[in-house]
Amino acid sequence: MEMNIALLPGDGIGPEVIDQAVKVVKAIGQKFGHKITFTEAVVGAAAIDATGEPYPDATHEIAAASDAVLFGAIGDPKYDNDPKAKVRPEQGLLLMRQKLGLFANVRPTFTFPSLVHKSPLKLDRVDGVDFVFFRELTGGIYFGEPRGRNEQGTKAFDTNVYSKEEITRLARMGFEAAQKRRKLLTCVDKANVMATSRLWRETVQELAPEYPDVKVEYEFVDAVAMRLIQWPKAYDVLITENLFGDILTDEASVISGSMGLMPSASLGTSIKLFEPIHGSYPQAAGKDIANPLATVLSAAMMFDYAFDLKEEAQLISDVVNLSLDEGYVTEDIADGGTAYKTSEVGDWLAAKILA
């Protein structure tokens, strides 16, 4: 197969972890006879520094023309504590999501037997956890208008807005995923307070009869924030709006004990993007110590979701598990054993694929 992959390393440790994913993807290409071309572009603080824009048009053209995007991370502390900064790296992320139409963020949470002891939760709560969030990614309060200040600057406002169509296309993805999994769908909303949430609940209720094999539950966002910690095994597929998804998927990310390993996909009608869920981790940037496994597993998701190549995806997943079993890992999960460099882990994984 021919694959045209856009690389958007972004900021902080982004470039280093993307480098390792590229090694792995190249090895897969070599092994399975795929012709893979990579085109790199800037985004985030890196793009502001280079062009003044957090998501330059040139970057968008490269991403839009690709068959899949591999994305690193965005964010630089120099922009964080200035609430009046005009251009922020995160705007690049939001613009990218919006312009590429990436309306569904898919965030699986699962455990690795060798890492689950690192969870802040007790073993019986988290052992074998396996759920996936479908977070709406291009709507809601992230983009709603009007937003801003009054003239005197003493009052600020944001608008949360959702249409039935936006909810429907995201919810259908959730229903379909549930059909392939344990057939439980949880609609997370705040229907006791928000008008948008009532439209979410109503829309999901209308769709439910089309998926008679799926059991649908409706839970308030505050209840889910509790139950995710109390009994995360209760969940299978969760669907929710952009802001609730932002908070809950991050909460979910720490329960498995392997945050540095969690991949994600952002899907649109045409473009598909894959990224680790961790941030740009600026303290570690340039030190060759960041854990590349989340990005490598995001590349595995890419073969699965973007190219429907299950064998390739599975092989990546297998070598990642091998690296965990053999302790060929970075310092964050070395647990007293030898800590390998980011680049060494990438080389090792690529070599194992070709072995």
Place this chain on the structure above:
Amino acid sequence: MEMNIALLPGDGIGPEVIDQAVKVVKAIGQKFGHKITFTEAVVGAAAIDATGEPYPDATHEIAAASDAVLFGAIGDPKYDNDPKAKVRPEQGLLLMRQKLGLFANVRPTFTFPSLVHKSPLKLDRVDGVDFVFFRELTGGIYFGEPRGRNEQGTKAFDTNVYSKEEITRLARMGFEAAQKRRKLLTCVDKANVMATSRLWRETVQELAPEYPDVKVEYEFVDAVAMRLIQWPKAYDVLITENLFGDILTDEASVISGSMGLMPSASLGTSIKLFEPIHGSYPQAAGKDIANPLATVLSAAMMFDYAFDLKEEAQLISDVVNLSLDEGYVTEDIADGGTAYKTSEVGDWLAAKILA
């Protein structure tokens, strides 16, 4: 002292747990020579059933004329799964907060040595946790206008809005609390996305120099959702807007292992209200099995916050600890020992106060 206390038991287990708090408050009154009068009123589903309104004017007059309000819980499942229901019990809660001007919800999280083993978190993460949320309670997306649907009903919207004054009065409470505690204030926002959050951050930054002994940290809501589980001991005082506070305080409530014991206060410029953080727990209603300790501890907070009577507050807290030590508790925390009834626990606590 003369005290005029409004009782708003609400729904589900509300009446039962309020009954126990009343026994305890009466015992305190008898012991310390306070003249306490109670006036009861309906709210929530109970009020809808009785009057058609979830927060009737008569109830408001009683609450507004009181020196303090003891509130149980609101919510009835018969209203939950109907997104088109015109009147919902929760509206009573929201109306009550708004009309009484209860702009600050104070939610402490702390552990009881005898219960901390019930936490879903590992002991080293949660042992000795002690932080308090100040959640803004009468603003934000809960009340912002416009909110609703477009004409065809295919689009819904909510408005999040905050003024500098609303932020300032809440933030000052947080700063003052931090001064009396470990002097760390965390401002929780989503300033990388929301205009309201940028006003929060800016306002807190402007106030900070007035409290030079308090260290201020700014964290995004998604990061706090993670860190609350990873390392809850890092926090002291947290301030945040209404919706983020709803989600995060509920998340926080499960980490101590003693959710059934957590009290809260809602404070305004004149009225002060005290309530357990748990819900109306309809499955248990009328069975005399609900844990009354959160409501009893809310009564302790009442003596402290509403009447500045520290000794009375401390005595309530002491007898609650005694009931835990001696295992005179309801089934949810009986841990294989004898389970006492809600009413028995209330009688026992009152007797101990007078002993």
